[in-house]
Structures are given as C-alpha cells and as structure tokens.
Amino acid sequence: MCSLRIFILGTFLFMVSIPSFASIIGYRGEIIHFTGDYLEDKSAYQHYSDGILLVDGGKILKAENYSSFKDIHLLSELVDYRGKILVPGFIDTHVHYTQMEMLASYGNQLLDWLNKDVFPTEMKFSSSTHSQKIASFFLDELVKNGTTTALVFASTYPQSVDAFFMEAQKRNMRMISGKVLMDRNAPAALLDTPESAYRDSEALIKKWHNNRRLQYAVTPRFAPTSSEQELRVAGDLLAKYPDLYLHTHIAENQQETEVVKKLFPYSESYLDVYGKYGLLTPRSVFAHAVYLSNDDFNLLARHHSAVAFCPMSNLFLGSGLFNYGDAVKSKVKIGLGTDMGGGNDLSILRTMSEAYKVTMMRKAGSQTPDNILPVSPLENLYLATLGGAKALDLDNHIGSFLPGREADFIVLDPQSRSILDLRVAESTSLEEKLFAFEMLGDDRTVLHTYIMGKKMK
Ligand SMILES: [Zn+2]
Numbered sequence: 001m002c003s004l005r006i007f008i009l010g011t012f013l014f015m016v017s018i019p020s021f022a023s024i025i026g027y028r029g030e031i032i033h034f035t036g037d038y039l040e041d042k043s044a045y046q047h048y049s050d051g052i053l054l055v056d057g058g059k060i061l062k063a064e065n066y067s068s069f070k071d072i073h074l075l076s077e078l079v080d081y082r083g084k085i086l087v088p089g090f091i092d093t094h095v096h097y098t099q100m101e102m103l104a105s106y107g108n109q110l111l112d113w114l115n116k117d118v119f120p121t122e123m124k125f126s127s128s129t130h131s132q133k134i135a136s137f138f139l140d141e142l143v144k145n146g147t148t149t150a151l152v153f154a155s156t157y158p159q160s161v162d163a164f165f166m167e168a169q170k171r172n173m174r175m176i177s178g179k180v181l182m183d184r185n186a187p188a189a190l191l192d193t194p195e196s197a198y199r200d201s202e203a204l205i206k207k208w209h210n211n212r213r214l215q216y217a218v219t220p221r222f223a224p225t226s227s228e229q230e231l232r233v234a235g236d237l238l239a240k241y242p243d244l245y246l247h248t249h250i251a252e253n254q255q256e257t258e259v260v261k262k263l264f265p266y267s268e269s270y271l272d273v274y275g276k277y278g279l280l281t282p283r284s285v286f287a288h289a290v291y292l293s294n295d296d297f298n299l300l301a302r303h304h305s306a307v308a309f310c311p312m313s314n315l316f317l318g319s320g321l322f323n324y325g326d327a328v329k330s331k332v333k334i335g336l337g338t339d340m341g342g343g344n345d346l347s348i349l350r351t352m353s354e355a356y357k358v359t360m361m362r363k364a365g366s367q368t369p370d371n372i373l374p375v376s377p378l379e380n381l382y383l384a385t386l387g388g389a390k391a392l393d394l395d396n397h398i399g400s401f402l403p404g405r406e407a408d409f410i411v412l413d414p415q416s417r418s419i420l421d422l423r424v425a426e427s428t429s430l431e432e433k434l435f436a437f438e439m440l441g442d443d444r445t446v447l448h449t450y451i452m453g454k455k456m457k
C-alpha cells in the first residue's frame with residue numbers, strides 16, 4: 001500500500017497521495033480511554049458519548065467525536081457499535097496459566113493451597129503437549145474476557161514457556177511470561193537449581209524476548225521457594241539484560257511473611273530480600289503486596305516498580321485486604337491482577353468488582369472509616385487499562401487510544417445481561433454507568449475483542 005500515505009495533521013486527516021482511506025476502519029460507539037495518570041490527574045481521560053475510533057493496519061489513528069469527523073465516506077468500513085462502549089483491551093498484571101485446571105479449589109489458604117492444589121497440577125507441565133493444550137485454552141479464555149495483554153506465570157519447566165509463547169504468537173497477542181525459578185520448599189519434581197535456572201532462562205530469553213509482541217520476565221515464584229543463590233541468579237539476569245521484566249509475589253499472606261523472616265533473618269523486610277539481589281527495577285511487578293508498609297510502597301515507587309492488586313485472589317484465599325489508599329498515596333504504579341487460580345475467574349470486570357469490595361472492607365477495620373475512599377469507577381477502569389500498561393512499562397504501546405498505539409480494544413455490551421441493561425438505562429452519569437458495568441459485568445459483557453485490529457471474539 002505504498003501509494004497510500006496518510007498523515008495526521010493536528011485534528012485533521014489529510015490526504016497527500018491517492019484520495020482513498022482504503023485501509024482505515026472506523027468504529028462508532030461510546031468511547032472512553034485515559035490519556036495520562038488518572039490517579040494523579042482526574043482530567044486525564046477522554047469520553048465521547050457518540051465517538052469514532054479510527055484504526056489502520058493494526059494501529060490506532062485517533063479517537064474523536066463522531067460529529068466532528070468529516071471523512072466518513074472515505075473509510076473502507078464503518079462499524080456501528082452505537083449503544084455499546086469501546087475501551088482499550090484489559091490488562092491482567094498477574095496470572096498463572098498453569099493453574100487453569102485447578103482454579104476453584106476448596107478450603108485452603110496460601111501455603112497449604114500451594115502444596116495440595118497448585119504443585120501437583122504444575123507437575124503436568126513437564127509435558128509440552130499438555131502445556132500447549134492448556135496455554136491454548138487459557139489464551140482463548142483471556143480473549144473471551146477482553147484481556148488482551150497479561151503478565152503470566154508459567155511453570156518451572158522451560159517447555160511450558162515455549163508452549164505458552166507459541167500459542168500467544170499464533171494469536172498475535174502482547175504477552176509477557178517466564179520460567180518459574182524455584183529451588184527449594186517444593187516437590188523435587190518441580191525444582192530447578194541456580195545453574196539450570198540461569199541456563200534455561202537465558203535460552204528462553206534469547207528465543208522469545210522482544211520476539212514480535214512477546215517479552216520475557218525473570219520469575220522467581222517467591223522468596224520462600226528460592227535460595228539466596230537463586231535470587232542472585234535472577235539479579236544477574238536482570239543486570240545482563242536490563243529490559244527484562246521481574247515478576248514475583250510479595251507479602252500476600254501473614255504465614256508467608258513469617259516464613260520469609262525465618263528464611264532471611266538478616267533482611268530488614270520482605271521487600272529488602274528482593275532489593276538485596278537487585279530485583280527492584282522499573283520493569284518489576286510484585287503481586288499482592290497486602291502486608292507492605294508505607295516505607296515499602298515508597299521504596300517501590302522510588303524504583304518505579306509496580307504492584308499487582310489481586311482482590312479476587314486475596315478474598316478467595318483469605319489472604320487479606322490490599323491497602324489501596326496507601327499505595328495510591330505513595331505513587332507506586334498499580335495494575336489489576338486476576339491471579340487465577342488464586343483468583344477464581346479470568347474476568348477483569350469481575351476483578352474490578354472485587355477491588356471495590358476490598359476497598360470498602362478496609363473501612364470495617366479502620367478507626368477513621370470516613371478517610372478511606374473506595375476505588376472509584378474511573379480509577380477501576382484506569383487500573384484495568386492504562387494503569388496496567390504503565391505498571392508493565394508498555395503505555396507507549398497499549399492501554400489507550402492515543403495515536404500510534406496498538407489496536408487492542410474491546411466492545412462492552414449492556415445488553416449482555418438484562419439486569420445490566422436495566423441498570424445502565426437508569427444511569428445519569430458516566431461514573432454511574434461504568435460502575436454498573438464493573439459490578440454486573442463478566443465475560444458475557446465483552447461482545448468483541450480486537451487484537452491489533454483483528455476481531456478475535
Ligand atoms: Zn500468583
């Protein structure tokens with residue numbers, strides 16, 4: 001299409017060559033997206049109640065009011081989504097594809113749940129065939145739920161990472177994953193060694209990191225299952241390849257934090273264990289962070305690291321209530337995570353509902369409940385889109401409808417549930433309408449999912 005050159009000048013689409021928009025598709029509907037850090041600046045979003053999203057070759061050209069766009073007749077196609085809402089694809093900043101088969105396991109808190117439910121399931125991922133089957137199922141479920149990017153735990157077996165990335169690449173999805181590092185306190189069949197961890201991780205990095213839309217995360221499961229030598233290996237890999245991600249868990253459960261104190265008696269805090277090995281980077285994502293202090297949040301913010309708020313998992317496993325207010329005050333980057341199988345669904349809409357309930361429950365134990373604000377409808381949508389993209393250091397690629405971003409977007413339909421339709425019809429503000437979607441929505445609410453402009457659902 002070299003004869004077709006289209007440039008955007010200011011707010012106008014301006015043709016400089018052949019008079020045709022041959023490849024540009026317009027999507028008409030209600031549009032909401034964020035343009036900056038909404039937790040800092042409450043004006044950093046755009047809302048068009050009757051808007052048009054212009055997409056060309058898998059990239060966003062722009063979003064604007066439908067009535068101000070004058071070149072409808074030149075589009076290759078105009079898709080009518082009036083009555084529905086277009087938002088950027090959801091971003092899950094912490095999830096385990098290898099736990100797909102054992103979500104909804106009854107009765108155990110974190111450490112027992114790992115031993116009784118998680119580890120036996122993860123052993124099955126020594127098989128490439130099994131890994132490929134579950135990776136395929138998992139990615140299809142993400143698409144159904146409107147999740148277009150995720151930071152994903154695989155298992156300790158390198159073949160489970162290969163299978164995941166191969167399936168993600170087939171779908172052209174932007175995904176980050178890595179081999180789990182784990183050399184103690186787990187069944188022998190799941191353990192690696194510091195030497196094999198380095199060797200296997202480096203081979204996977206060379207194969208997959210920055211391979212089209214895929215990126216690699218160094219992934220120690222958590223401090224209790226890695227020796228000091230293995231945490232050092234994680235730090236060495238990050239030092240050698242500075243644009244890698246670091247993905248791990250921190251301070252999810254009280255019993256776990258006690259174990260960490262015993263295993264690392266010379267560390268000042270749980271976070272200090274990771275800090276000591278150079279694991280606090282602008283591409284580090286720490287899942288849960290339920291039992292972190294204000295000093296910890298501030299330290300993470302200074303390193304531009306992120307936390308993944310996983311409310312569904314924290315409630316399901318009875319772990320505790322994330323301190324959203326303190327995290328926001330510290331300016332640490334925050335994304336939402338389903339943490340499936342700790343979380344019992346892959347739906348980011350359902351996760352937003354749980355996030356609201358966790359922030360409401362914080363009031364229950366507070367001496368000053370009036371000072372605690374629940375996560376707002378716009379904050380929740382921000383965390384699920386641009387906030388998640390910032391947490392993953394990907395906001396120049398995804399998470400908004402700013403020009404040049406990759407066209408990963410979803411279409412939300414109020415008519416997916418009669419109760420949602422009824423509630424949306426009664427809404428008198430954007431916030432009220434969004435809140436209805438967040439409290440009542442699930443995978444049915446995601447009518448369509450687009451990956452780089454291609455309709456996948
Ligand atoms: Zn997890």
